[in-house]
Amino acid sequence: MNTTTTSTGLQSLSISQRIIASSLALLLGLTLLVGTGFAGDFRLHNGAHDTRHAMGFPCH
Amino acid sequence: MIRNLFAAALLAALCAGLITAAIQHFRVTPLILHAETFEGEGGHSHGAEAVAADHEHAEGTADHTHDAVAATEAEPEEWAPADGFERTAYTTLATVLAAAGFALVIGAVSMFAGLPITFANGFLWGIAGFVTFSLAPAYGLAPELPGMPAADLAARQVWWVGTALSTGAACLLLAKTRAGWAFAVAIALVAIPHIIGAPAAPDEPSAVPAHLATEFAAITLGTSLVFWLILGTVFGKLNDVFAARSATVPAGATA
Helix, strand or coil, X not given: CHHHHHHCHHHHCCHHXXXXXXXXXXXXXXXXXXXXXXXXXXXXXXXXXXXHXXXXXXXC | CHHHXXXXXXXXXXXXXXXXXXXXXXXXXXXXXXXXXXXXXCCCCHHHHHHCHHHHCCCCCCCCCHHHHHHHHHCCCCCCCCCCHHHHHHHHXXXXXXXXXXXXXXXXXXXXXXXXXXXXXXXXHHHHHHHHHHHHHHHHCCCCCCCCCCCCHHHHHXXXXXXXXXXXXXXXHHHHCCCHHHHHHHHHHHHHHHHXXXXXXXXXXXXXXXXXXXHHHHHHHHHHHHHHHHHHHHHHHHHHHHHHHHCCCCCCCCC
16 A cells, blocks of 8 residues: 555645645746747847757747 | 655756757757858847847838837847857756756646656656657747748747647647547647648748758757657656655655
Protein backbone atom coordinates (compact mmCIF):
# COMPACT_ATOMS: atom_id res chain seq x y z
CA MET A 1 0.00 0.00 0.00
CA ASN A 2 2.66 2.44 1.07
CA THR A 3 4.72 1.99 -2.06
CA THR A 4 1.82 2.79 -4.36
CA THR A 5 0.96 5.99 -2.51
CA THR A 6 4.52 7.22 -2.31
CA SER A 7 5.66 6.31 -5.82
CA THR A 8 2.85 8.38 -7.26
CA GLY A 9 2.82 11.22 -4.78
CA LEU A 10 0.15 13.11 -6.71
CA GLN A 11 -2.54 10.80 -5.40
CA SER A 12 -1.80 11.81 -1.84
CA LEU A 13 -2.97 15.37 -2.55
CA SER A 14 -6.56 16.42 -2.18
CA ILE A 15 -8.40 17.75 -5.22
CA SER A 16 -8.34 21.33 -3.91
CA GLN A 17 -4.61 21.14 -3.15
CA ARG A 18 -3.99 19.88 -6.65
CA ILE A 19 -6.04 22.65 -8.22
CA ILE A 20 -4.31 25.36 -6.20
CA ALA A 21 -0.84 23.97 -6.87
CA SER A 22 -1.46 23.40 -10.56
CA SER A 23 -2.94 26.88 -10.95
CA LEU A 24 0.14 28.37 -9.32
CA ALA A 25 2.49 26.34 -11.50
CA LEU A 26 0.49 27.19 -14.61
CA LEU A 27 0.46 30.90 -13.81
CA LEU A 28 4.21 31.00 -13.15
CA GLY A 29 4.95 28.81 -16.18
CA LEU A 30 2.84 30.88 -18.54
CA THR A 31 4.35 34.10 -17.21
CA LEU A 32 7.82 32.78 -18.04
CA LEU A 33 6.72 31.60 -21.49
CA VAL A 34 4.98 34.87 -22.34
CA GLY A 35 7.99 36.79 -21.08
CA THR A 36 10.51 34.85 -23.13
CA GLY A 37 8.47 33.94 -26.19
CA PHE A 38 5.67 36.41 -26.74
CA ALA A 39 6.25 39.73 -24.98
CA GLY A 40 6.16 42.88 -27.10
CA ASP A 41 8.43 44.86 -24.78
CA PHE A 42 11.65 45.53 -26.68
CA ARG A 43 13.94 44.67 -23.76
CA LEU A 44 12.35 41.25 -23.32
CA HIS A 45 12.20 40.81 -27.08
CA ASN A 46 15.83 41.70 -27.70
CA GLY A 47 17.15 39.79 -24.71
CA ALA A 48 15.29 36.62 -25.70
CA HIS A 49 15.53 37.19 -29.45
CA ASP A 50 17.72 34.24 -30.39
CA THR A 51 15.83 31.93 -28.04
CA ARG A 52 12.55 32.91 -29.70
CA HIS A 53 13.87 31.94 -33.09
CA ALA A 54 15.61 28.82 -31.82
CA MET A 55 12.54 27.51 -29.99
CA GLY A 56 10.15 28.23 -32.82
CA PHE A 57 8.21 31.06 -31.20
CA PRO A 58 6.82 33.57 -33.71
CA CYS A 59 9.25 36.50 -33.82
CA HIS A 60 9.36 39.98 -35.40
CA MET B 1 4.93 17.24 -2.20
CA ILE B 2 3.97 20.44 -4.01
CA ARG B 3 7.34 21.94 -3.21
CA ASN B 4 8.95 18.79 -4.59
CA LEU B 5 7.09 19.17 -7.85
CA PHE B 6 8.23 22.77 -8.24
CA ALA B 7 11.79 21.79 -7.37
CA ALA B 8 11.73 18.90 -9.86
CA ALA B 9 10.33 21.16 -12.58
CA LEU B 10 12.92 23.86 -12.04
CA LEU B 11 15.88 21.49 -11.76
CA ALA B 12 14.79 19.60 -14.87
CA ALA B 13 14.38 22.92 -16.67
CA LEU B 14 17.86 24.02 -15.63
CA CYS B 15 19.32 20.78 -16.93
CA ALA B 16 17.38 20.73 -20.23
CA GLY B 17 17.75 24.50 -20.69
CA LEU B 18 21.53 24.54 -20.26
CA ILE B 19 22.09 21.59 -22.61
CA THR B 20 19.75 23.14 -25.17
CA ALA B 21 21.46 26.51 -24.84
CA ALA B 22 24.78 24.81 -25.53
CA ILE B 23 23.40 23.17 -28.69
CA GLN B 24 21.86 26.49 -29.70
CA HIS B 25 25.17 28.27 -29.20
CA PHE B 26 27.01 25.94 -31.57
CA ARG B 27 24.35 25.00 -34.10
CA VAL B 28 21.46 27.46 -34.05
CA THR B 29 22.75 30.94 -33.18
CA PRO B 30 25.42 30.94 -35.93
CA LEU B 31 22.62 30.49 -38.46
CA ILE B 32 20.63 33.37 -36.91
CA LEU B 33 23.69 35.63 -37.04
CA HIS B 34 24.39 34.58 -40.60
CA ALA B 35 20.79 35.28 -41.61
CA GLU B 36 20.91 38.70 -39.97
CA THR B 37 23.62 39.74 -42.41
CA PHE B 38 21.00 39.44 -45.15
CA GLU B 39 18.41 41.43 -43.18
CA GLY B 40 17.73 44.96 -44.46
CA GLU B 41 20.36 46.86 -46.40
CA GLY B 42 23.38 45.88 -44.40
CA GLY B 43 22.80 48.62 -41.84
CA HIS B 44 20.82 46.29 -39.66
CA SER B 45 20.85 47.19 -36.03
CA HIS B 46 19.55 44.50 -33.81
CA GLY B 47 18.27 47.09 -31.39
CA ALA B 48 16.30 49.27 -33.79
CA GLU B 49 14.52 46.26 -35.12
CA ALA B 50 11.91 45.72 -32.43
CA VAL B 51 10.71 49.31 -32.47
CA ALA B 52 10.45 49.03 -36.23
CA ALA B 53 8.86 45.59 -36.03
CA ASP B 54 5.38 46.83 -36.75
CA HIS B 55 6.61 48.60 -39.84
CA GLU B 56 9.08 46.03 -40.96
CA HIS B 57 6.65 43.81 -42.81
CA ALA B 58 4.46 46.63 -43.94
CA GLU B 59 7.03 47.93 -46.34
CA GLY B 60 5.24 46.62 -49.39
CA THR B 61 1.88 47.97 -48.31
CA ALA B 62 0.38 51.35 -49.07
CA ASP B 63 -0.13 52.46 -45.49
CA HIS B 64 3.57 52.49 -44.73
CA THR B 65 4.11 56.22 -44.43
CA HIS B 66 7.29 58.09 -43.93
CA ASP B 67 5.85 59.65 -40.81
CA ALA B 68 5.94 56.27 -39.15
CA VAL B 69 9.52 55.74 -40.24
CA ALA B 70 10.49 59.18 -38.98
CA ALA B 71 8.82 58.49 -35.65
CA THR B 72 10.71 55.23 -35.41
CA GLU B 73 14.02 56.83 -36.21
CA ALA B 74 13.38 59.56 -33.67
CA GLU B 75 13.23 56.95 -30.91
CA PRO B 76 16.36 56.80 -28.81
CA GLU B 77 18.57 53.77 -29.44
CA GLU B 78 16.92 50.94 -27.58
CA TRP B 79 18.68 48.38 -25.51
CA ALA B 80 19.81 45.07 -26.96
CA PRO B 81 22.48 42.71 -25.71
CA ALA B 82 25.83 43.31 -27.37
CA ASP B 83 26.99 40.60 -29.74
CA GLY B 84 29.33 38.09 -28.18
CA PHE B 85 29.30 37.08 -24.54
CA GLU B 86 26.42 39.33 -23.50
CA ARG B 87 24.14 38.09 -26.25
CA THR B 88 25.03 34.46 -25.52
CA ALA B 89 24.38 35.00 -21.82
CA TYR B 90 20.94 36.47 -22.50
CA THR B 91 20.09 33.68 -24.92
CA THR B 92 21.13 31.08 -22.36
CA LEU B 93 19.10 32.79 -19.65
CA ALA B 94 16.06 33.08 -21.90
CA THR B 95 16.31 29.43 -22.89
CA VAL B 96 16.51 28.32 -19.25
CA LEU B 97 13.56 30.56 -18.34
CA ALA B 98 11.51 29.25 -21.26
CA ALA B 99 12.45 25.72 -20.16
CA ALA B 100 11.22 26.53 -16.65
CA GLY B 101 8.01 27.86 -18.18
CA PHE B 102 7.46 24.68 -20.16
CA ALA B 103 8.34 22.48 -17.18
CA LEU B 104 5.91 24.31 -14.89
CA VAL B 105 3.18 24.11 -17.52
CA ILE B 106 3.53 20.34 -17.97
CA GLY B 107 3.88 20.00 -14.19
CA ALA B 108 0.61 21.89 -13.80
CA VAL B 109 -1.09 19.70 -16.40
CA SER B 110 0.26 16.62 -14.64
CA MET B 111 -1.06 17.78 -11.27
CA PHE B 112 -4.39 18.94 -12.62
CA ALA B 113 -5.01 15.79 -14.64
CA GLY B 114 -3.70 13.45 -11.95
CA LEU B 115 -1.12 11.99 -14.34
CA PRO B 116 2.22 11.86 -12.50
CA ILE B 117 5.39 12.47 -14.52
CA THR B 118 7.72 9.57 -13.66
CA PHE B 119 10.98 8.23 -15.06
CA ALA B 120 8.93 5.49 -16.74
CA ASN B 121 6.66 7.89 -18.64
CA GLY B 122 8.88 11.00 -18.76
CA PHE B 123 9.92 10.07 -22.29
CA LEU B 124 6.26 10.11 -23.37
CA TRP B 125 5.70 13.46 -21.65
CA GLY B 126 8.71 14.72 -23.59
CA ILE B 127 7.32 13.44 -26.89
CA ALA B 128 3.94 15.00 -26.10
CA GLY B 129 5.61 18.32 -25.24
CA PHE B 130 7.61 18.24 -28.47
CA VAL B 131 4.54 17.48 -30.58
CA THR B 132 2.47 20.11 -28.77
CA PHE B 133 4.92 22.99 -28.57
CA SER B 134 7.32 22.37 -31.44
CA LEU B 135 6.13 20.01 -34.14
CA ALA B 136 2.48 21.05 -34.47
CA PRO B 137 3.21 24.82 -34.51
CA ALA B 138 6.13 24.22 -36.93
CA TYR B 139 3.83 22.27 -39.24
CA GLY B 140 2.07 25.54 -40.03
CA LEU B 141 4.71 28.11 -39.10
CA ALA B 142 8.11 26.78 -40.09
CA PRO B 143 10.91 27.89 -37.75
CA GLU B 144 11.92 31.24 -39.21
CA LEU B 145 15.21 33.02 -39.48
CA PRO B 146 15.49 36.80 -39.10
CA GLY B 147 14.96 38.46 -42.45
CA MET B 148 12.49 35.92 -43.79
CA PRO B 149 9.05 37.13 -44.92
CA ALA B 150 6.36 36.39 -42.34
CA ALA B 151 2.72 37.19 -41.72
CA ASP B 152 1.46 39.61 -39.06
CA LEU B 153 3.08 38.83 -35.70
CA ALA B 154 -0.11 38.90 -33.61
CA ALA B 155 -1.90 36.57 -36.05
CA ARG B 156 0.99 34.12 -35.93
CA GLN B 157 1.12 34.25 -32.13
CA VAL B 158 -2.61 33.56 -31.89
CA TRP B 159 -2.33 30.62 -34.29
CA TRP B 160 0.72 29.28 -32.45
CA VAL B 161 -1.02 29.39 -29.07
CA GLY B 162 -4.25 27.93 -30.45
CA THR B 163 -2.38 25.09 -32.13
CA ALA B 164 -0.43 24.28 -28.97
CA LEU B 165 -3.62 24.31 -26.86
CA SER B 166 -5.50 22.14 -29.31
CA THR B 167 -2.67 19.65 -29.82
CA GLY B 168 -1.91 19.53 -26.11
CA ALA B 169 -5.55 18.83 -25.35
CA ALA B 170 -5.44 15.94 -27.82
CA CYS B 171 -2.35 14.46 -26.10
CA LEU B 172 -3.97 14.84 -22.69
CA LEU B 173 -7.19 13.24 -23.86
CA LEU B 174 -5.34 10.20 -25.24
CA ALA B 175 -3.32 9.94 -22.03
CA LYS B 176 -6.52 9.80 -20.00
CA THR B 177 -8.59 7.51 -22.20
CA ARG B 178 -8.08 5.32 -25.24
CA ALA B 179 -11.78 5.01 -26.04
CA GLY B 180 -12.76 5.11 -29.69
CA TRP B 181 -14.43 8.50 -29.39
CA ALA B 182 -11.29 9.89 -27.77
CA PHE B 183 -9.22 9.00 -30.83
CA ALA B 184 -11.76 10.71 -33.07
CA VAL B 185 -11.79 13.87 -30.93
CA ALA B 186 -7.98 13.86 -30.64
CA ILE B 187 -7.55 13.60 -34.40
CA ALA B 188 -10.00 16.48 -34.85
CA LEU B 189 -8.17 18.58 -32.23
CA VAL B 190 -4.83 18.01 -33.94
CA ALA B 191 -6.21 18.65 -37.43
CA ILE B 192 -8.41 21.71 -36.87
CA PRO B 193 -5.61 24.33 -36.58
CA HIS B 194 -4.11 23.03 -39.82
CA ILE B 195 -7.48 23.00 -41.57
CA ILE B 196 -7.98 26.62 -40.45
CA GLY B 197 -4.43 27.20 -41.62
CA ALA B 198 -1.57 29.25 -40.25
CA PRO B 199 -1.27 32.90 -41.32
CA ALA B 200 0.53 32.71 -44.66
CA ALA B 201 3.78 34.55 -45.20
CA PRO B 202 3.61 37.20 -47.94
CA ASP B 203 4.89 35.89 -51.23
CA GLU B 204 7.93 38.09 -51.44
CA PRO B 205 11.56 37.24 -52.09
CA SER B 206 13.94 36.96 -49.18
CA ALA B 207 17.65 37.60 -49.23
CA VAL B 208 18.17 34.73 -46.78
CA PRO B 209 19.58 31.76 -48.75
CA ALA B 210 17.28 28.74 -48.92
CA HIS B 211 19.92 26.34 -47.64
CA LEU B 212 20.25 28.45 -44.48
CA ALA B 213 16.49 28.37 -43.90
CA THR B 214 16.14 24.62 -44.42
CA GLU B 215 19.15 23.91 -42.21
CA PHE B 216 17.68 26.15 -39.52
CA ALA B 217 14.26 24.47 -39.62
CA ALA B 218 15.77 21.00 -39.33
CA ILE B 219 18.22 21.93 -36.57
CA THR B 220 15.70 23.81 -34.43
CA LEU B 221 13.22 20.93 -34.61
CA GLY B 222 15.95 18.42 -33.77
CA THR B 223 17.15 20.59 -30.89
CA SER B 224 13.59 20.94 -29.62
CA LEU B 225 13.21 17.17 -29.62
CA VAL B 226 16.40 16.79 -27.58
CA PHE B 227 15.20 19.55 -25.23
CA TRP B 228 11.82 17.90 -24.63
CA LEU B 229 13.21 14.40 -24.17
CA ILE B 230 15.70 15.66 -21.58
CA LEU B 231 13.06 17.79 -19.85
CA GLY B 232 10.50 14.98 -19.63
CA THR B 233 12.95 12.29 -18.59
CA VAL B 234 14.83 14.35 -15.98
CA PHE B 235 11.56 15.77 -14.60
CA GLY B 236 10.21 12.23 -14.21
CA LYS B 237 13.43 10.96 -12.64
CA LEU B 238 13.49 13.80 -10.11
CA ASN B 239 9.83 13.24 -9.24
CA ASP B 240 10.67 9.59 -8.54
CA VAL B 241 13.70 10.53 -6.45
CA PHE B 242 11.78 13.12 -4.42
CA ALA B 243 8.84 10.76 -3.93
CA ALA B 244 11.16 8.02 -2.71
CA ARG B 245 12.84 10.43 -0.32
CA SER B 246 9.56 11.72 1.10
CA ALA B 247 8.49 8.09 1.57
CA THR B 248 10.98 7.91 4.43
CA VAL B 249 9.17 10.78 6.16
CA PRO B 250 6.64 9.44 8.69
CA ALA B 251 3.06 9.37 7.45
CA GLY B 252 1.27 12.62 8.11
CA ALA B 253 4.38 14.76 7.91
CA THR B 254 4.28 17.25 5.10
CA ALA B 255 7.23 16.91 2.79
